[in-house]
Amino acid sequence: MAGFERLGLIAGGGDLPVYVAEAAQGGDRLACVIALKGFADPTRYDSPIIRGIAQLGQVVKDLRLADCDAVCFAGIVTRPDFSALKPDLKGMAFLPQALAAATRGDDALLRAIVGFFEKEGFTVIGANDIADELLVPPGLIGAIEPSPGVRADAAKALHIAGVTGAEDIGQGAVVCDGLVLAVEAQEGTDQMLARVAGLPSELRGSAINRKGVLAKRPKPDQERRIDLPVIGVSTVEGAARAGLAGIVIPAGGAMVLGREAVARAADAAGLAVWAVDMDERADVADDRNPDRKH
Structure with a gap:
């Protein structure tokens, strides 16, 4: 797990983020878990922070308060109903880019999300790089x-x-x-x-x-x-x-x-x-x- 010091895990549904959290804890680099409301089961993590999928400003603040220099996305997150989202200010600013990317497909949307966090100064780490035994x-x-x-x-x-x-x-x-x-x-x-x-x-x-x-x-x-x-x-x-x-x-x-x-x-x-x-x-x-x- 080279290339970062403190990791923020943004967790969706399923078992994968649990495996990633356990692997990162073993390396003593897991700084925080942000459990996405409606997708992640917060009871599976130690002291998770629960955020909505469009609360990007709050998520960035959470990561910085935990002194994270890297972020990992893991778990199931289905494409949202964009019209029903309740974004914060940073989420609202990103929403037009997300909507434009979504029309080009899921991979374009995921790349846009990765790009957002990279522009905020975080290194994006793959789940397979954290839990490479998988x-x-x-x-x-x-x-x-x-x-x-x-x-x-x-x-x-x-x-x-x-x-x-x-x-x-x-x-x-x-x-x-x-x-x-x-x-x-x-x-x-x-x-x-x-x-x-x-x-x-x-x-x-x-x-x-x-x-x-x-x-x-x-x-x-x-x-x-x-x-x-x-x-x-x-x-x-x-x-x-x-x-x-x-x-x-x-x-x-x-x-x-x-x-x-x-x-x-x-x-x-x-x-x-x-x-x-x-x-x-x-x-x-x-x-x-x-x-x-x-």
């Missing part, structure tokens, strides 16, 4: 080896997720027997998997005959200090309910929350979960040039 090398997570057919679906799912990610749509896709069953958009991975679980049985696998793969990967050229893909036990459970046979992620390009727990859940459900070594930029170049020879 990144995994190539190989199995669990004991189940994917079959050749499952690996073929995984390759196509990674391809599809790369193509949709290049258009700033989402980070995930599900493919079964070569057929694209779903791509992730604003609903998130859990809801995408629930949609797959509701598809006709002839299109997808089942607990008895598992088929298909969920792939999660970063969007090409995405701002990796914020919104890196995450999988956890709930992802495995959702994939199991959808009848899938596996989950694939890029090594070093997605975070695994609780690797041992994920492995146990995958083994119990009969799913293969693994990380592959891949060059995402080259992969997307291939996606856009299907006649390119390897």
Whole structure:
């Protein structure tokens, strides 16, 4: 965790910010946790500061009062209804820039938020740089080896997720027997998997005959200090309910929350979960040039 002295964690929902807080506390650099109202569960942190998503002036004051020189964003924050926000003065000044960025997509909005905090003098640190143990090398997570057919679906799912990610749509896709069953958009991975679980049985696998793969990967050229893909036990459970046979992620390009727990859940459900070594930029170049020879 080089490059800063005192960290402010801006926490959204889910387990990721809890892992980040624990990792930063271990390095004795966590200065404060700002729990975003309506997203974060403040009971999971020690003395959090609770702020609204548009209270940017207050957030900046909180960070400076805690002598923070760096900030980390972690956790689930869905796109707000901008018309319902109650910004403070600094938030109101930033709102036109946020609205303009939002029309260009989620990644543009995230880059604008990162730029705002950098202009305020803070170093923006990725959650994966704080809790780097959440990144995994190539190989199995669990004991189940994917079959050749499952690996073929995984390759196509990674391809599809790369193509949709290049258009700033989402980070995930599900493919079964070569057929694209779903791509992730604003609903998130859990809801995408629930949609797959509701598809006709002839299109997808089942607990008895598992088929298909969920792939999660970063969007090409995405701002990796914020919104890196995450999988956890709930992802495995959702994939199991959808009848899938596996989950694939890029090594070093997605975070695994609780690797041992994920492995146990995958083994119990009969799913293969693994990380592959891949060059995402080259992969997307291939996606856009299907006649390119390897």
